[in-house]
Amino acid sequence: xxxxxxxxxxxxxxxxxxxxxxxxxxxxxxxxxxxxxxxxxxxxxxxxxxxxxxxxxxxxxxxxxxxxxxxxxxxxxxxxxxxxxxxxxxxxxxxxxxxxxxxxxxxxxxxxxxxxxxxxxxxxxxxxxxxxxxxxxxxxxxxxxxxxxxxxxxxxxxxxxxxxxxxxxxxxxxxxxxxxxxxxxxxxxxxxxxxxxxxxxxxxxxxxxxxxxxxxxxxxxxxxxxxxxxx
Amino acid sequence: xxxxxxxxxxxxxxxxxxxxxxxxxxxxxxxxxxxxxxxxxxxxxxxxxxxxxxxxxxxxxxxxxxxxxxxxxxxxxxxxxxxxxxxxxxxxxxxxxxxxxxxxxxxxxxxxxxxxxxxxxxxxxxxxxxxxxxxxxxxxxxxxxxxxxxxxxxxxxxxxxxxxxxxxxxxxxxxxxxxxxxxxxxxxxxxxxxxxxxxxxxxxxxxxxxxxxxxxxxxxxxxxxxxxxxxxxxxxxxxxxxxxx
Amino acid sequence: xxxxxxxxxxxxxxxxxxxxxxxxxxxxxxxxxxxxxxxxxxxxxxxxxxxxxxxxxxxxxxxxxxxxxxxxxxxxxxxxxxxxxxxxxxxxxxxxxxxxxxxxxxxxxxxxxxxxxxxxxxxxxxxxxxxxxxxxxxxxxxxxxxxxxxxxxxxxxxxxxxxxxxxxxxxxxxxxxxxxxxxxxxxxxxxxxxxxxxxxxxxxxxxxxxxxxxxxxxxxxxxxx
Numbered sequence: 001x002x003x004x005x006x007x008x009x010x011x012x013x014x015x016x017x018x019x020x021x022x023x024x025x026x027x028x029x030x031x032x033x034x035x036x037x038x039x040x041x042x043x044x045x046x047x048x049x050x051x052x053x054x055x056x057x058x059x060x061x062x063x064x065x066x067x068x069x070x071x072x073x074x075x076x077x078x079x080x081x082x083x084x085x086x087x088x089x090x091x092x093x094x095x096x097x098x099x100x101x102x103x104x105x106x107x108x109x110x111x112x113x114x115x116x117x118x119x120x121x122x123x124x125x126x127x128x129x130x131x132x133x134x135x136x137x138x139x140x141x142x143x144x145x146x147x148x149x150x151x152x153x154x155x156x157x158x159x160x161x162x163x164x165x166x167x168x169x170x171x172x173x174x175x176x177x178x179x180x181x182x183x184x185x186x187x188x189x190x191x192x193x194x195x196x197x198x199x200x201x202x203x204x205x206x207x208x209x210x211x212x213x214x215x216x217x218x219x220x221x222x223x224x225x226x227x228x229x230x231x
Numbered sequence: 232x233x234x235x236x237x238x239x240x241x242x243x244x245x246x247x248x249x250x251x252x253x254x255x256x257x258x259x260x261x262x263x264x265x266x267x268x269x270x271x272x273x274x275x276x277x278x279x280x281x282x283x284x285x286x287x288x289x290x291x292x293x294x295x296x297x298x299x300x301x302x303x304x305x306x307x308x309x310x311x312x313x314x315x316x317x318x319x320x321x322x323x324x325x326x327x328x329x330x331x332x333x334x335x336x337x338x339x340x341x342x343x344x345x346x347x348x349x350x351x352x353x354x355x356x357x358x359x360x361x362x363x364x365x366x367x368x369x370x371x372x373x374x375x376x377x378x379x380x381x382x383x384x385x386x387x388x389x390x391x392x393x394x395x396x397x398x399x400x401x402x403x404x405x406x407x408x409x410x411x412x413x414x415x416x417x418x419x420x421x422x423x424x425x426x427x428x429x430x431x432x433x434x435x436x437x438x439x440x441x442x443x444x445x446x447x448x449x450x451x452x453x454x455x456x457x458x459x460x461x462x463x464x465x466x467x468x469x470x471x472x473x474x475x476x
Numbered sequence: 477x478x479x480x481x482x483x484x485x486x487x488x489x490x491x492x493x494x495x496x497x498x499x500x501x502x503x504x505x506x507x508x509x510x511x512x513x514x515x516x517x518x519x520x521x522x523x524x525x526x527x528x529x530x531x532x533x534x535x536x537x538x539x540x541x542x543x544x545x546x547x548x549x550x551x552x553x554x555x556x557x558x559x560x561x562x563x564x565x566x567x568x569x570x571x572x573x574x575x576x577x578x579x580x581x582x583x584x585x586x587x588x589x590x591x592x593x594x595x596x597x598x599x600x601x602x603x604x605x606x607x608x609x610x611x612x613x614x615x616x617x618x619x620x621x622x623x624x625x626x627x628x629x630x631x632x633x634x635x636x637x638x639x640x641x642x643x644x645x646x647x648x649x650x651x652x653x654x655x656x657x658x659x660x661x662x663x664x665x666x667x668x669x670x671x672x673x674x675x676x677x678x679x680x681x682x683x684x685x686x687x688x689x690x691x692x693x694x695x696x697x698x699x700x701x
Contacts, residue, residue, distance in 0.1 A: 001559050028613050054303065073679045074631075074672040075640035077651055082672065085664035130321035133281045133336040134387060135310040144334060148325040170545035174644060181548055194555035202544045204553060209543040 012192050012200070024108030024183035025204055027097065031169045031179060035104025036112065036162040042105065043104055047120060050113075051138060064113070071110030077171050079103045084175050100172035104165065119154035120146055151227055156220035163212045167205065180204055234392055234422060235280075240289035242272075242279050249275045251446035253283075253289070257391065257424055262417050264437035264454070265426045266471060272446040273426040274318070277393045280424075281315050282306040287415055289298045293390075311340075314389035318396040320376040322383070323369040328355065329364040332383045340387075347386070354382040364476050374405030394418070394425045430473050435456050442466045485665050490657045497653030500673050504649060506635040508571055512578025512635075513628070519583030524590045534583065541580030547641050549573045554645055566645040569599075574638065581631060589624040618694070625696040629686040633679050640675075650674060 040053035049057070049064040071079070083103045087094050094102075123146045131141040173182035188194055233382045235257040242250040249273045257263050265273045275474045278284040281293065282300055291298045293312055299305045322331050332351040336342045357359055360379035368376050377397055384392060394413065399407045410432050417423065427433050433440060433454070440457040442450045442465075458474070461467045507549070519534050526534075541549065552572035553564060564572065643652035656673040658664050690696040 004559075033573055070672075070676060072639070073676040075637040075651065075675060077640045077643065078654070078668055078672050078675060081651075081654075082668045085635065085668065099609045126317060126319050126321040127323060129283055129315065130323065131504065132283060133310060133315045134383075135307055135339050136335070140339060144338060145323050145325065167543075167545035168549040171641060171644075173547075181545065181551070184548065184551065188555065194552070198548060198552040198556050201548050202540075205544040206540065210539065213543060217682060 001193075001195065004193055008192055008196055011073070012187070012196055017145055018025045020187075021180070021183055022205060024178055024180045025125050025208055027177065028166060028169055028179040028181075028205075029208060031097070031100055031172060031177070032162055032166040035169075036158070037167060038105045039108030039112045040116070040158055042109040043114075044116050046070065046109060046113035047116040048138070050117060051120065051142075053138075059218055064186055067111045067116075068110045071107050071183035073115070074107075076103065076107060076168050077174065080171060081176060096172075096175050096177045099175060100169065100177045102109065104169060105174075108161070110166060112158055115157045115161065116150075116154055118157075122153045123149045154221040156216060156223060158218045159219060160213075163209060163216055166212070170205075234294060235424075236292040237276075237280075238290045238292075240276070240279065240291065241287040242275055242284055243287045248287075249446050250279065250286075250289075253446075253448055255441065255445075255448065257422060259390075259422055260420045261438045262421075262423045262425060262436050264433035264440045265424065265443060266428075266430065266433055266440060266457075266469075267443035267449075271443040273443055274395050276443075277315060277395045277424065277426060280393060281310060281313055284287070311387075313393060314384035314387045314391075315393040316377070316380050316384050316394060316397050318399050320368070320373070320380045320400075322376055322380055324368055325365055327365050328360065328379050331379060332386045333367070335383070336386050350384055351382070353357075354385050355379070357415070358382045359408070372405060372436045373401045374408045377401065377409045381409075381412055381416075391422045393422065394423060394427070396426050396428065398427065398429060428473075430458070430470075443470065444469070481634035481663070481665055483663060484632075484670070485535035486663050487657065487666050487670065490653075490661070490667075492524060493653050493657060494650060494671060494674060497648060497650035498678055500647070501636065501639040501642075501649040501651075501672055501680065503644060504571060504574065504639040504647075505632065508578050509632050509635055511571075512582045515575065515579025515684060516582025516586050520586035523583065523587050538580045538583050538685050541577050542584065546573060546577045546638060547644065548647065550641070567642075567647050570639075570642040570645055570647055574635065578631070578635060582628070585627045585631060586624060588627075589620050592620070592623050615625050621694045622696045625686075625690045627696045629683070629690060629698070632686070633683060636679055636682060637675065 046064045046067060049060050050068075052061055080100065080103045084099050087099055098140075120142070127145050127149070128141060131145050134153070136144070160173075169179060170181040172179055173185060176182065180201055184197050188197045235255075237253055237255040240250055240253040240255075241248065242450075253272075253276060255263070255276070265276065267273050272338070275284060279286050285300050291300075291309075293309060296308075298309050323334065326334060331347070331352055332355060333344070333347050336347040336350075337344050347376065352361070352364065356363060357383055358366060360375060360382070363371060363379075368379070371379065377393055381397075397413075398409050401409065410429065411415065413423070413425070413432075423436075425437070431473060435454075437454050439451060440454050441448055442457055442461070442463075444465050450457065450461060450466045458464075458470055461470055519538065520532050522534050550569055553573050554566060554569040557564060557569075639649055640651035642649050643655055646652065648656065650671060654667050658667050681688070687698045690698045
């Protein structure tokens with residue numbers, strides 16, 4: 001086996017393959033980043049909806065709760081298949097990257113909605129009371145009082161979720177998105193040995209994910225320190 | 232004509248009736264003191280009045296205008312006229328002292344920032360905190376925080392000020408600085424509804440004292456009547472216990 | 477999707493196969509969770525008590541498996557190991573991959589629990605007359621279990637969802653069965669929405685059971701939703 005690896009390696013780590021892998025790694029990060037950025041916006045909206053109290057908004061509240069419950073209990077692969085076939089049947093010709101991005105967004109919104117909600121709930125009840133008594137509406141309360149206090153609670157787990165999802169997007173290879181895992185399959189099909197190919201792919205993921213998760217831990221410690229809690 | 236009229240007010244926490252038919256009126260310029268044992272519903276009256284705990288029954292009128300707590304518009308108009316100061320101060324932790332006082336007038340009432348700032352600085356000077364404008368709440372003592380909270384409430388230019396056990400969370404040596412601030416307001420003719428355990432203070436500033444127990448008004452009258460010659464046995468019992476220590 | 481009519485009738489005959497798949501998915505989840513728990517307990521214990529080299533090796537293991545995708549880990553086991561003369565069936569490869577992966581995450585989760593032990597140990601020391609064994613039995617273990625039960629339950633639910641990637645290797649668990657049925661009936665949306673509902677149902681039941689066990693047996697603070 002070793003002879004084969006040594007023989008293949010120079011060809012495998014050639015210029016074109018490295019560029020191919022680099023682009024694939026970029027797609028992997030972009031997929032998760034895109035889904036999580038849109039996801040935190042939509043997730044905040046969902047979390048906000050769940051905080052409304054007015055009676056006419058009750059159906060929306062209900063839908064928001066159902067949404068977070070459902071999409072956190074369906075595997076990424078199944079959501080991916082549903083989105084894939086839904087686009088196929090609606091004859092919308094969307095590149096596979098975007099099909100996967102929609103799936104990531106759907107799931108990320110649900111998980112991030114819960115993270116945002118937990119952040120909102122971490123702000124003491126008396127802050128909400130004071131705002132309400134001074135005639136702040138829900139949006140003003142969140143904007144001026146709650147978010148400035150909750151963001152440091154929300155950011156670390158949200159970032160952690162983004163890093164976690166970088167690895168989950170490996171499943172997007174199943175519908176043909178050219179990201180890291182798919183690149184591995186392509187190179188394996190070209191005849192490179194599986195040890196070399198998938199070993200390299202694993203290392204590539206590690207090189208992307210490890211620094212980001214370290215950054216996340218650093219972020220968490222920084223934001224959690226009792227001093228410098230100023231906005 | 233009385234400014235605030237409460238009739239048959241009821242409130243519940245689950246199946247527990249915490250307010251059981253409260254009648255109360257507060258005339259313009261009056262200070263009304265609410266006293267009673269813990270859990271008698273005094274604080275709930277204030278929370279219900281500003282719409283933080285929805286009433287189960289009864290009516291609230293301000294200057295003859297009936298307030299329907301199910302209507303957001305009614306509650307909003309009501310909160311334009313009432314301000315509440317909480318036991319735990321409830322200052323916004325993410326804002327400086329000055330920002331705490333300015334936020335509602337500028338962002339909610341949309342008044343000009345320069346004018347509000349001037350007023351805020353004046354109010355903070357009045358409560359003795361002119362040198363703390365740029366401090367954050369967690370850098371202040373409890374008494375200082377509570378005085379900021381009073382300035383913040385006053386900046387709303389309320390017609391009636393509700394004070395909910397504002398000294399109960401304070402260390403004993405900090406109580407008087409807050410009470411002094413309220414005395415000044417009483418002298419200036421601010422209409423106030425005060426819930427407190429500071430009997431000497433209540434007796435001193437109130438025009439009328441209301442004694443509550445188990446969600447009901449037991450007895451009401453002048454401070455002299457309630458503290459020196461109560462008619463009801465329960466009032467007598469409470470007052471004698473409180474005054475004994 | 478405007479002209480699409482759902483025809484759930486066509487997939488009714490295949491429901492038993494989906495249910496079989498759900499059972500396989502649960503099997504995979506339970507087996508790999510138990511294996512992972514064992515690995516994680518040993519890993520966390522070594523991280524807490526062992527010396528430098530062992531600790532560093534465990535640290536590498538956790539870092540590697542938590543920073544690479546489970547799917548690619550299984551790819552490696554399934555496609556690369558044969559080059560080294562080790563041939564695994566797809567089920568075994570998936571099970572092994574999930575177990576190793578779970579072991580890494582559960583090491584990390586349990587390490588946090590083990591660390592919270594220190595304080596409770598101090599409190600326990602103050603309880604006069606307790607022998608060391610009694611301290612562990614009556615104070616430390618219940619405390620650690622109480623702290624660890626919620627995050628472990630949470631990870632089990634995530635692992636149950638994670639079993640769906642076994643389909644990629646042809647294992648006939650829930651998603652695998654769905655793919656099979658899809659290739660026969662082509663009622664994709666119906667099949668995958670029913671599959672999604674089954675995952676929701678299975679994880680809801682599992683969450684509820686775990687919440688009941690957690691609150692009654694371990695007095696853990698848990699909420700079901």
